[in-house]
Amino acid sequence: MSTTRARWTTPDGDFLDIDFVDGPIGSPQLLALHGLEGSSERKYVRGLLSLAKARGWRGLGLNFRGCSGQLNRAPRLYHSGETSDLGWVIGQLAKRDPGAPILPVGVSLGGNVLLKWLGEEGVQAPDEVRAAVAISVPFDLGASAARMSRGLGRLYTRFFLRTLKPKALAKAREYPELLDERAVRRARNWRAYDEAATAPLHGFESAEDYWEQSSSIHYLDRIRRPALLISAKDDPFLPASCLPHDSVSGSEWLQAEFTHRGGHAGFVAGRYPWQTIYWAERRAVDFLAQYVPTLRPVWTAKGVDERLEA
Numbered sequence: 001m002s003t004t005r006a007r008w009t010t011p012d013g014d015f016l017d018i019d020f021v022d023g024p025i026g027s028p029q030l031l032a033l034h035g036l037e038g039s040s041e042r043k044y045v046r047g048l049l050s051l052a053k054a055r056g057w058r059g060l061g062l063n064f065r066g067c068s069g070q071l072n073r074a075p076r077l078y079h080s081g082e083t084s085d086l087g088w089v090i091g092q093l094a095k096r097d098p099g100a101p102i103l104p105v106g107v108s109l110g111g112n113v114l115l116k117w118l119g120e121e122g123v124q125a126p127d128e129v130r131a132a133v134a135i136s137v138p139f140d141l142g143a144s145a146a147r148m149s150r151g152l153g154r155l156y157t158r159f160f161l162r163t164l165k166p167k168a169l170a171k172a173r174e175y176p177e178l179l180d181e182r183a184v185r186r187a188r189n190w191r192a193y194d195e196a197a198t199a200p201l202h203g204f205e206s207a208e209d210y211w212e213q214s215s216s217i218h219y220l221d222r223i224r225r226p227a228l229l230i231s232a233k234d235d236p237f238l239p240a241s242c243l244p245h246d247s248v249s250g251s252e253w254l255q256a257e258f259t260h261r262g263g264h265a266g267f268v269a270g271r272y273p274w275q276t277i278y279w280a281e282r283r284a285v286d287f288l289a290q291y292v293p294t295l296r297p298v299w300t301a302k303g304v305d306e307r308l309e310a
Contacts (some may be wrong), residue, residue: 001050003040003061008092010074016085017068019170021049021059022124028057028101028130028292029093030285033086033110035136035265037163039067044107044265047278049283052188057103057292062089062108066148067169075175077167079198080109080141081214083117094128102128103288107265111137112216118227119219131226131291133284134216136265140242145190147239156236157189168197220247220254228255228287230280232262257283 003019020041030052032045033240039045040061064078065085074301086104093102106114111134118125118132138144148157152223172179183196184295194207204210212218229248233240248256259267267280 001046001053003009003049003059005267008063008089009020010085010088011205012074014065014072014074016065016089017063017070018064018089018306019049019061023053023056023058025097025299026100027054028055028103028288029058029060029097031060031090031093031104033062033100033104033106033114034064034067035108036080037067037160038110039069040062042107044278046283047281048105051281055285055289057198060093062086071167071170075171075178076201077171079202079210079214080112080138081116081210082202085112086113086117087115087121090126090129094126098128100128100129101292102126103131103292104129105133105135105284105288106137107135108138111135112139112141112214115139115223115227115229116214116219118225119216119222121224122222123224124224129225131228131288133228135229135230135280135284136237136262137216137218137229137231138238139215139220139244140238141215142208143242144238145194145207146209148237149189149191152236154189161187161193164193164197168193168201171201217242217244217247218304220244221251223251224291225252226253226255226291228257228284230257230259230262230267230283232259232264232267234261235262235264255287 003021005019008016023102032048034042034045040063046062052059065072066077069198104114115134147153172181179200187193187196190208194210199206199210231243243258250255269279
């Protein structure tokens with residue numbers, strides 16, 4: 001599947017790289033948001049865009065700042081609670097094609113960003129945003145950080161910090177007043193890294209302040225768009241006890257599918273290893289399809305005519 005990359009200049013003079021799958025004007029637009037240190041090249045993003053294309057929709061893979069292969073320009077990066085870029089991109093899409101459905105899907109960090117943005121916007125979210133899906137979300141960032149500081153989680157943390165720390169150090173060299181390079185280099189877990197880099201770069205008082213303000217679990221009750229939450233109870237990044245059962249049961253807008261197995265953004269299915277099915281991606285697109293017009297065959301005297309039906 002081929003995509004076309006566009007670079008959009010943000011209101012603060014930075015840039016966002018977005019990969020597009022073309023389609024008819026007015027058709028639904030699936031907007032995929034990647035996870036921590038991911039990009040629009042991730043397999044799950046490509047899978048979502050391919051499924052969108054197969055339905056005749058358009059697709060967009062948004063790269064968060066610094067994740068497209070080139071470090072961004074501004075004295076900041078991206079983080080789990082940074083929603084202004086998502087809001088701006090959705091606003092631009094709505095202006096460019098008014099009325100065309102926008103269907104965001106966020107995975108892991110991208111899912112946390114998406115749910116937080118939906119909660120912040122509430123009823124003010126653009127009408128074009130018809131529904132959303134969030135997969136393997138770290139709803140409670142503090143609990144997730146603690147989980148990833150123990151056992152196997154330490155290996156995942158080391159893997160992510162291997163690419164995150166060079167980005168932060170590049171910002172420290174460019175803006176020496178913002179960060180303590182030695183503290184960034186010493187960081188071996190999320191508390192230390194978020195204290196040394198995420199918090200000072202983005203205006204938080206501490207790692208705990210960042211986690212508290214950015215955890216999507218605090219915003220779920222304000223969401224006013226249909227949203228499907230897909231998570232696995234065996235997710236190594238978040239304790240099952242942090243899955244937001246109460247928030248879901250108390251909302252007419254949220255639907256949860258919390259499976260016993262699936263890991264983190266995995267959900268591998270299929271009868272044969274050589275015919276792998278990624279269940280969560282298919283489930284996400286099936287859910288979103290309920291909220292957009294579909295093409296149905298309509299018989300006329302001259303044959304079959306395809307009409308849009310709600």
